[in-house]
Amino acid sequence: MSGTADRAGYRMCTQQHKDLMSRLVVVSNRTADPRKPAAGGLAVAVRESLQQTGGLWFGWSGKIREAADGTQSGQGEVHVQTAGNVTLATLDLSREDHDTYYLGYSNDVLWPVFHYRLDLANFDTRFAAGYRRVNQLFAQKLLPLLKPDDLIWVHDYQLIPLAAELRAMGCTNRIGFFLHIPMPPPLIMAAIPEHEWLMRSLFAYDLVGFQSEADLTHFSHYVESEAHAERLSPDRLRAFNRTLRVGAYPIGIDVDDFKRLADSKEGRDMFVRMRDEYSRRRLLVGVDRLDYSKGLPQRVHAFRELLTYYPENRDSATLIQIASPSREDVGAYDNLRRQMDSLCGAINGDFGELDWMPVRYIHRNVARKRLPGLFRASRVALVTPLRDGMNLVAKEFIAAQDAADPGMLVLSRFAGAAEQLKEALLVNPYDTQGTAQAIQRALTMSLDERINRHEALLNRIRKYDVHWWSSTFLQALEDCEPNEAAASGTS
Template structure:
């Protein structure tokens, strides 16, 4: 069986079992434990002078990581990945910032990752690259002579051609992605958007069955929505139902209905809009006062990105405004847990 080599922006430390993790790590950890292979990416560490890749074997997985400098972290991760590409790919241009130097550092980090990964690769490996941080990597690996099969999966939406055109470097990243053999998306709409862009600026030709002809090569596009381990989630919910904090929550609610939201503190999650909808309910349906409580859990995320800090401030202000307007002595309509 071919060895699986997973490449992602961040590689979770194997000792951090049970720690808070992002959606990508949650989706991949169970697979890697079953399948085994190499998991390569950023260590999460910031250093003044990054050295060679570090490796750690745990079970069937070899974790291989590199460190970033502070400038790389700021420009590649905080700025271009999360302040340019993230809002661009979510079609939220009002949140987008752009600086050409950030785009250059983004590509430099992709090149440095390829430089560190290349010596570890075997000819028969299956290389699986994940998400918007590493859109340049397929082409960079090909330029280094890698001929092993490369798959790329985008965990977030892919926008229309007109939206993508708002960032000059985005077209080059589409062409970089076309160096992969298989490009996966969450929805059919994402595939259609990518196909349109690839044909318009990537010299690709649409073929039947989800294929693109790119010069002498063929690239396969596919829809692979990320699933969850349903049985594992059911077991967690069953355990939580019997836990002491859950019992305290039930007692505090008494006969009230509970509206529950659990999200990262992220502009794409619609937190402000959700609070506005709840305010509208309380304004128009006074018969629901003291009969419902909204518990919003918002895990802190990307604290170094201005848009995320601004969002937290706005969410906390709106939550305070709702409670100030509608609270009664024995009823708090909104509980916000942001940490």
């Protein structure tokens, strides 16, 4: 089946799904107006799903509420507004709830552990209590908004116990969960003091989806070894008196939409500006949040290795590294920013010329509509996280390329995208010399090889795009058998 036929088939499936299915209720930590451009991978994907089907999007408003008397209150009102065919329902959080649930447990416990960084985790018992409290609050505020036949899709690590809280309140709807970040191996997961409760909570869902087969394997091994789960079939596990369907559903992008961005006025203007400004250079590009999971210092070290061992790249190759601000009130991120400032400054001081700066380091947000032009002007993209659930930048770079003269993707084997994007140059980001060798290969690769690799990569991201992701997951959720223990809860 051709890529065009694949896309037509998935859109037909999505339309049938829209016609037949119940209302879709999406729950995530944050919401966004689906009519406006979104920056993060989760927001982009959820927006695409809801624009296809309509429905309700519930989550935190992003606002912190102070009580009139200066005390902290966790019982805020739900704010409802309409955005096209989507109803947005949001809830403010108190300062205490925000600090324990979001900054504390979500970002100081789950994020580092799920990204294999036990050394950065802070297992403060107050955080776990706040995490449970806010998930219970979300359930209390969401329940009155639900209809009996709603299909509920919960997203990401901040809301792992939400279904268990809803079940305890009598909710019998089909509920699915998708983990956007990596699932760690059993022994790393077991370092979390509440690990058994967390994994038990996942069995309150009807369907749990992961980004990659590796993540699915880690979860299966955990519940089989720690909870003595029984495998009923390749995609069904039974433990805690519940049967759970599991699967790998790698998230995608809207390829045609991103290509339209590349062909828009802003995209073309950025491409021409970069092409003209760097007419004597070959551009390498990295676009990431400033996060310790992204492997940014290792990437800069690899670029230094490239300039050291392949001197023909001096005065020739320029790395544009965009590192958007992220969680700057967390100490680990402040340390990373200082480290990046130092590393980039050192390379520019050691290798730079009056008319050539080896690294252009940008620590601010860059409008998404400008990125396709930057990607198309770049010879190489460096997507080299130490650990990543998927990484949609890799797919966006592929979509933005000129098929007649495409750039090359250097991709970490530890990104979930590596399972799909085998024709990229896969690297171990901890091996900076090996990464430098891969960059050199990308810079010197023949046109024919680049075209062949890009064609295979583009076909794959077209076939498994964001529409395939959402329709496949939601169809699997609709197909789940009603669970006999649905209303009993698991917490």
